Amino acid sequence: MKLGYKKIVVKVGSNVITKADGLPDEARIKHLVNQLAELKKLGIEVILVSSGAVASGRSLIKVSERQDAVSARQLLASIGQVKLINAYSNFFSEHEIKCAQVLVTKEDFRDRAHYLNMKNCLQILLTHDVIPVVNENDVVSVTELMFTDNDELAGLIASMLNADALIILSNVNGIYNGDPKEDGSQVIQEIKGSVSNLASFIQTGKSQFGRGGMVTKSTMAQKVAKLGISVHIANGTTDHVLIALLKNDLIHTHFIPEKIKSGKKKWIAHSETSAKGVVQLNEGAKNVLISGKATSLLPVGIIAIQSDFQKGDIIKIVDENNNLIGLGIAEYGSDKARERIGQKKQKALVHYDYFYAAI
Numbered sequence: 001m002k003l004g005y006k007k008i009v010v011k012v013g014s015n016v017i018t019k020a021d022g023l024p025d026e027a028r029i030k031h032l033v034n035q036l037a038e039l040k041k042l043g044i045e046v047i048l049v050s051s052g053a054v055a056s057g058r059s060l061i062k063v064s065e066r067q068d069a070v071s072a073r074q075l076l077a078s079i080g081q082v083k084l085i086n087a088y089s090n091f092f093s094e095h096e097i098k099c100a101q102v103l104v105t106k107e108d109f110r111d112r113a114h115y116l117n118m119k120n121c122l123q124i125l126l127t128h129d130v131i132p133v134v135n136e137n138d139v140v141s142v143t144e145l146m147f148t149d150n151d152e153l154a155g156l157i158a159s160m161l162n163a164d165a166l167i168i169l170s171n172v173n174g175i176y177n178g179d180p181k182e183d184g185s186q187v188i189q190e191i192k193g194s195v196s197n198l199a200s201f202i203q204t205g206k207s208q209f210g211r212g213g214m215v216t217k218s219t220m221a222q223k224v225a226k227l228g229i230s231v232h233i234a235n236g237t238t239d240h241v242l243i244a245l246l247k248n249d250l251i252h253t254h255f256i257p258e259k260i261k262s263g264k265k266k267w268i269a270h271s272e273t274s275a276k277g278v279v280q281l282n283e284g285a286k287n288v289l290i291s292g293k294a295t296s297l298l299p300v301g302i303i304a305i306q307s308d309f310q311k312g313d314i315i316k317i318v319d320e321n322n323n324l325i326g327l328g329i330a331e332y333g334s335d336k337a338r339e340r341i342g343q344k345k346q347k348a349l350v351h352y353d354y355f356y357a358a359i
């Protein structure tokens with residue numbers, strides 16, 4: 001395959017595998033599985049992140065309108081996931097390939113030890129030629145414990161496994177420079193670095209069965225590409241989409257990757273929600289830290305410790321206007337950091353190897 005990837009994460013949106021009437025599109029699932037099997041046989045490691053549990057559940061049970069949204073989602077997903085994974089399992093077995101169900105929550109990515117346990121689980125599946133089929137555990141993930149959507153989850157998995165590429169399959173050909181339904185709109189084929197006006201092209205509405213929409217896809221894609229992983233957004237309802245994409249023969253959106261970051265930096269990058277403390281910097285320290293040079297965060301540039309943390313915690317680093325600059329692992333706790341505010345020749349609070357610049 002022209003793009004030469006050895007390990008890919010493929011995320012399939014609900015819309016790709018759900019028909020207009022809400023029923024699961026088994027022919028589409030089968031066609032995707034056939035392509036994944038073909039890639040696997042070429043020696044490419046494949047991890048699938050598939051949405052569709054809630055949509056599948058809708059085809060099996062009618063939820064009373066009096067039911068609250070959280071309970072309805074729990075009911076639909078718990079029933080629907082069984083149907084979804086059965087479809088994958090049956091179609092993969094036609095190729096003599098085993099797949100595994102991996103259901104995760106946001107909590108699984110918070111603590112470093114827990115994160116490494118999960119990484120180990122996925123790796124053991126891959127070394128035994130099993131295709132992990134990952135989805136959010138919708139039964140226990142409610143409200144603030146939820147991922148924004150499965151695009152966020154797929155970004156985390158691609159970072160965790162140091163994948164070469166993340167392929168997001170939705171029901172549009174890519175990110176358009178206007179409303180995808182309008183004739184004049186065209187697919188933006190290449191996105192490099194942070195494009196500040198990207199969000200302005202994107203309509204906030206979602207497709208019929210989707211959760212996060214294109215805004216979260218593009219934010220996540222830029223972040224993952226910054227960590228050194230290629231991200232592709234393509235149309236999963238196009239026949240042979242994966243094969244055409246990997247042959248570099250498909251119109252879609254490609255986020256060009258930056259230099260590969262270490263595994264630990266990738267984890268830090270996705271840990272904003274579990275950050276414990278907040279440290280504020282002056283303008284000079286901010287400019288040095290985001291310059292891309294290998295510089296650690298020294299107390300001389302700190303102007304305030306806004307909330308407490310301990311040695312080893314992930315901390316948020318903000319500028320004078322409280323905008324997020326980056327995330328890092330604290331080399332010592334907030335008590336010592338407070339004593340050293342503004343002082344020269346003090347030990348770095350965050351070492352460069354454990355700092356991720358968010359801008």
Ligand SMILES: Nc1ncnc2c1ncn2[C@@H]1O[C@H](COP(=O)(O)OP(=O)(O)O)[C@@H](O)[C@H]1O
Pocket residue numbers: 012013014015016169170171172174175176177178179180201202203204205206207208209210211212213214
């Ligand atoms: N500029 C844009 N380019 C492409 N799609 C867009 C754009 N603005 C909004 N969208 C919408 O985003 C939808 C895809 O996001 P989403 O509903 O989350 O899908 P999925 O279920 O695949 O995750 C598309 O169906 C499209 O209607």
Ligand SMILES: N[C@@H](CCC(=O)OP(=O)(O)O)C(=O)O
Pocket residue numbers: 012013014015050051052053054055077135136138148149150151209210211212213
């Ligand atoms: N976990 C949910 C998927 C939620 C979700 O993010 O959907 P989508 O925006 O279609 O990828 C399900 O399986 O129904």
